[in-house]
Amino acid sequence: MKYAIAVGLLLALVAPAVVHSDSILAIAIYGFMAASLAVSFNLIFGFTGQLSMFHAASFGVSAYVVTILVTTFKWNFWLAIIPALVVVMILSLIVGTICFRFKLKEFYFAVVTMAFSEVLRLITLNWNSVTNGSLGITVVDKPSIWTPSGSFAISSGVSWYYLTLALLVIVYIICHRILASWIGRCLAAIRLNDQLGETLGIDVFKYKLLSFAIGSVLAGLVGAFYGFYSGFVEPHYFSIPLGLDIIAMVLLGGVNSLIGPVIGALVLTALPHVIELSAELRIALYGSILIFVILVMPKGIVGLLTSRKHAA
Amino acid sequence: MLLDIQNLTKRFGGLTAVSNVSFGVERGEIVGIFGPNGSGKTTTLSLIAGILKPTSGAIVWKDRDISTLTPFEVAQQGLVKTFQNPQLFPELTVAQHMRIACHLHVKRALGIGRLRTLFSGMPAELDRTLEHKIGQMLELCRLSSQRNDEAGALSYGGEKMLGVAMGMVCDPELLLLDEPASGLGHDEITNLDAVLRDLKSHGVTLCIIDHKVGFLGRLADRSIALHHGAVIATGKTEDVLANEAVVAAYLGKKHA
Structure with a gap:
């Protein structure tokens, strides 16, 4: 699997030299951002066992904070990411503390986090003076980086391609390091039997909160970039369908793996473009895939591939 | 007292x-x-x-x-308690159970220094100590031969002994x-x-x-x-x- 990931990364690095189509690059860029969201979501869902419906909200809050700071207050994009992530961290700590102190699990946790998410969406929708309500905010600025030869604006498809690929690699590595450490073992204990974990000395509340906050902040990191690539932020970012899309990506790719959500996200981002479908049919396709995956391959694409390998 | x-x-x-x-x-x-x-x-x-x-x-x-x-x-x-009905982490092997049960041991050994292991991995010496301890405890509880088996595959008695072994490895x-x-x-x-x-x-x-x-x-x-x-x-x-x-x-x- 390690080699497959390395080869995949290598192919991704050289792809823009071969592929010159802007639309394919755009699909890849959205795919990388969706994959980053899915990987960070899987830290909370697949590895800690908490079905968070707050992920789209973390993504949206950060997108709005960065956009408002840059367009209204003329902050530097890179600097604006810091307060955006701090806001997401504070929100996730508040939501997480409430949910985990009350020991909310499974559907109760999902419903309560969904309610918090809706509250944030409604605030964004109605706080016209700051968020421009349902119209959202158009983002014309592009982040720039400093190079020895001067400032370089990230505006071309290729530069966004590498930026979002780097984002995915960073999110992946952070999650990988966490899961390989003692924290990963605590999260596994919580997912599989939190009562036993607690009697073995694991602070279940602390580690659940840690996983939720880290996952949410990573979603915020993706949100910070998303608006600047797509050119607008809107209340739809907080919506339940986006949360469900992320779940579909994780389930399709494989819950119990780090690379699974990357594969799921890339497949589900590319699929509607490969088979051209209207928005309604696209949602129906998502739904059908979810049902199919749950019934036929509960461990997702990665589960299917690895079991084939074992059988061979 | x-x-x-x-x-x-x-x-x-x-x-x-x-x-x-x-x-x-x-x-x-x-x-x-x-x-x-x-x-x-x-x-x-x-x-x-x-x-x-x-x-x-x-x-x-x-x-x-x-x-x-x-x-x-x-x-x-x-003070560590074992359960009357064996409590397990489904899907995990006996050795993985023991590794989780080493949580307190690692915490005492490294404290806040655990953050460093996020970058550098577990110190080799501590890793050896844990492995030795786990081996000793599994030997004592007659579980050595099932070390890499899924805990769910153990007999009822084996599951109970794993509970004792996990409790013991907490020191x-x-x-x-x-x-x-x-x-x-x-x-x-x-x-x-x-x-x-x-x-x-x-x-x-x-x-x-x-x-x-x-x-x-x-x-x-x-x-x-x-x-x-x-x-x-x-x-x-x-x-x-x-x-x-x-x-x-x-x-x-x-x-x-």
Whole structure:
């Protein structure tokens, strides 16, 4: 699997030299951002066992904070990411503390986090003076980086391609390091039997909160970039369908793996473009895939591939 | 005194599960808690382990009342409890169970320095120490050959022994065992008996509850007998077992 990931990364690095189509690059860029969201979501869902419906909200809050700071207050994009992530961290700590102190699990946790998410969406929708309500905010600025030869604006498809690929690699590595450490073992204990974990000395509340906050902040990191690539932020970012899309990506790719959500996200981002479908049919396709995956391959694409390998 | 239970009471609505129970545990001894089903043994142990909160009374551990602590805080204090029905992490192997159970060990060894392991991985020396310890504990609990098996594939007795092994690898000062012999066959009980004696010889203090008089009767230095949530006898194990009230509780007044 390690080699497959390395080869995949290598192919991704050289792809823009071969592929010159802007639309394919755009699909890849959205795919990388969706994959980053899915990987960070899987830290909370697949590895800690908490079905968070707050992920789209973390993504949206950060997108709005960065956009408002840059367009209204003329902050530097890179600097604006810091307060955006701090806001997401504070929100996730508040939501997480409430949910985990009350020991909310499974559907109760999902419903309560969904309610918090809706509250944030409604605030964004109605706080016209700051968020421009349902119209959202158009983002014309592009982040720039400093190079020895001067400032370089990230505006071309290729530069966004590498930026979002780097984002995915960073999110992946952070999650990988966490899961390989003692924290990963605590999260596994919580997912599989939190009562036993607690009697073995694991602070279940602390580690659940840690996983939720880290996952949410990573979603915020993706949100910070998303608006600047797509050119607008809107209340739809907080919506339940986006949360469900992320779940579909994780389930399709494989819950119990780090690379699974990357594969799921890339497949589900590319699929509607490969088979051209209207928005309604696209949602129906998502739904059908979810049902199919749950019934036929509960461990997702990665589960299917690895079991084939074992059988061979 | 290592552990001092003072006037412990637990009520569930109108039911008094544990009523005014007091006893102590000295370092290095094996204390047995007897009693027929429903006598409040498991509730008492759950109260000590922080899983339940007492209605009144105190649980004094090394001169400090720990009755308000949560289960993980109690475990961090050095009191670890095993479960009557084996509790496992499904999907994980025996060795992975043991690695999770090393949580407190790693925490004590590295403290905040654990953050460094996010970048550099676990220090090789600590890793070796843990592996050695896990190997030793699995050997002691006769689980070495099943080290890489999924824990769900173990026999019932094996699952119970894994519970003891996980509790032991936490380095407890006091191990609370909830009916370790229940559901075990004759050979498995003999094995368990040997393991627990071995633990004692390593200086671990044990507090064991069971309703099987024979097994615990041979093992415990001192015993407490419970009936309807109250202490009916306490003292040397053979004296407690010969006590009229205890015999009556088990077999009815006619046999006392």
